[in-house]
Amino acid sequence: MEHLGLGILILLGACLFGGALGASFFQWLRIPQVVGYIAIGLIVGESGFKLVTTDAIVSLRPFNLFALGIIGFLVGGELRIDTFRKYARQFVAILLGEGLAAFMLVGVSTTTILYLILHDFTVAVAAGTVFGAIASATDPASTIDVLWEYRARGVVTTSITAIVALDDALAMTLYGLGTGVAQLLTSGNADFGYEIWRIAVELLGAILVGFIFAVGLRYLLRWMHKPEKALAISIGLILLLIGIANHTGMDIILAAMMMGFTLINLVPRRSEHVFSVLRGFSAPIYVLFFVLVGARLSLSGLPLWLWGIIAAYVVGRSAGKLGGAWLGAKITGAQPNVRKYLGFGLFAQGGVAVGLSIMASQHLSNIPIAPGMSVGDAIIFAVTATTLIVQVSGPPLVKMAIQRSGEAGRNITDEDVIASSKVSDMMAGDINPFNESMRLVDAVKALSASNLDMVPVVDGGGKLIGTISLQGMRNVLIDQDTWQWLLVSDVLEPVPECVFADASLHDALELMAQVHATQMPVINNKEERKPEGILDYNMARRRITDEVIHRQGSFDA
């Protein structure tokens, strides 16, 4: 690891720490955090102070593959088969619309510019076709990061997720055909049959392997009840999947996405906690991944004439994504919000585009485009520059799309409700505490009429001294004569734990879990100890669910 310049741990620590700080700064500016990660990467990387060297970035390639696998798996976990069934026609139309429109517009515009500069139609078409194919891809990672950051939920969010998940496959197909065309045009020896076969193996192989791994994980999860063990086994399988996909030339993101997609749809309840734990675990992976994306981007030595290509690429791709998505949505009668805003959520460009450009630099390195520069070189330069532009402008546009469509902040979970609630919000407050001098015969009548199993008992000053429950009275219930002379104070049970009405619901539920209590008295404060209600675990859970549904409103309707 000596060649890494900085020690690997210092490098990773600095990237994580800097990325997190950068994200906080950009969040403070109300710009998506992913822009902050990339900005820190730019500062420390090739375009900035070069603290992270090219060698270091190359050495960290396995980490990038791991990050792509985790991201793919989580994106796959966002997609439900019933959503696909419901919107299948719409998704396919929008996917083809935005992908093919970006492909066509970028392909035609870059071909035109290249022809005007080089006066070589064959080379111009070859390079333009590859540019167009790469332009059709959308980066799922940064897009999904924005959707999660702003807790988006709704049809636009679902559509963005589905399209970014699927259009990598489209981009790879177009790329395979594009490079085939490019090689055919420039040398005449491209084998189309082989290209189609190679793409089929890459895509279908990834889908098949991802499916098999998901089925395997499903069975393993049956025996793994502890979340930490389930997390370890899941990450282990994802790493194996990444290794196999990388070794056999299959698409890593697609394979991981298929694994996540299959798992969530095979065993939604059992796998939910795996995705939940993995999502929490993925935060530092995301930070590092994007810092390294920024660090990798190098704009030094960019020929001036390529800026025309870059401008045409950005404009053509943006127009294609916007127009194509609008057209696809319009044709399939999608909701107005989908027509209006979906295209803005598809600008981000990342891993797949950069990966394809690197592949293009190898595939097309023998096609000269200028003195000392091949088509491959031009593509890698241009895609690097456009990635920088759209990675900085794309996430804010995703944010705009979900905000304008009213979907930001809609992905409310139980945890959100718990975190923002007090005990008083979820307790049963309509209680009448029993006085300690109340006769048992009267207490049994009142308790039978109540829908609560437990009632607080107070002394003459109204202070909580215990609770009474039918379960606690079982020893005297059969001997009804005793009810006449026993008092509530004789049968009350002491209160080992109680909670305050203004305490956090999260802390209260944790306390109940710790002491294995299903009900707990709620008091106003430590000094007065006046009962305000009963916190019933099951009732609180029902109210939390109701609140989640209430906050999400009629959005899913």
Add this chain to the structure above:
Amino acid sequence: MALGGNGGMSFDGVLSEDRVLFLACDDKKSALQELIDKLALSPAIEDKAALTEGIFHRESLMSTGIGLGVGVPHVRLESVKKPVMAVGICHKALSDYESIDNQPVSIIFMIAAGENQHAEHLSILSALSRLCKDEGFRSELLAQTTSKSVYQLITGGKD
């Protein structure tokens, strides 16, 4: 405490022979105080003041005269380690006991249990209630002249 042949429950371990008193006083307060003094001698009672306060506080809420000439003063306290009982047989029935049937009280069972001995406490009270409904038992109890015979009668003949 095990289920026994007398009243469905054996009180050995809860009652001891030395905690059976023949009371000569003629008022409720004195009777209760004598029983408290005796009960407090048990190693299970760690705080006599708390026992006194607890017993009289319970009486202030409602008299423990359960009818048929029986009183069952009782309390649960943190300072009590295990359920214990003292029995008082009054030579002269206490007319100021304020029983639910307004009859004077001749037999007093004083019980103290730990704060968390909820189930045991209620089991003892319930068993005593059942036992005292038996007129023969009450008459036999009042006819006894020694602590030992009272103890044997209540505990089902166990020494």
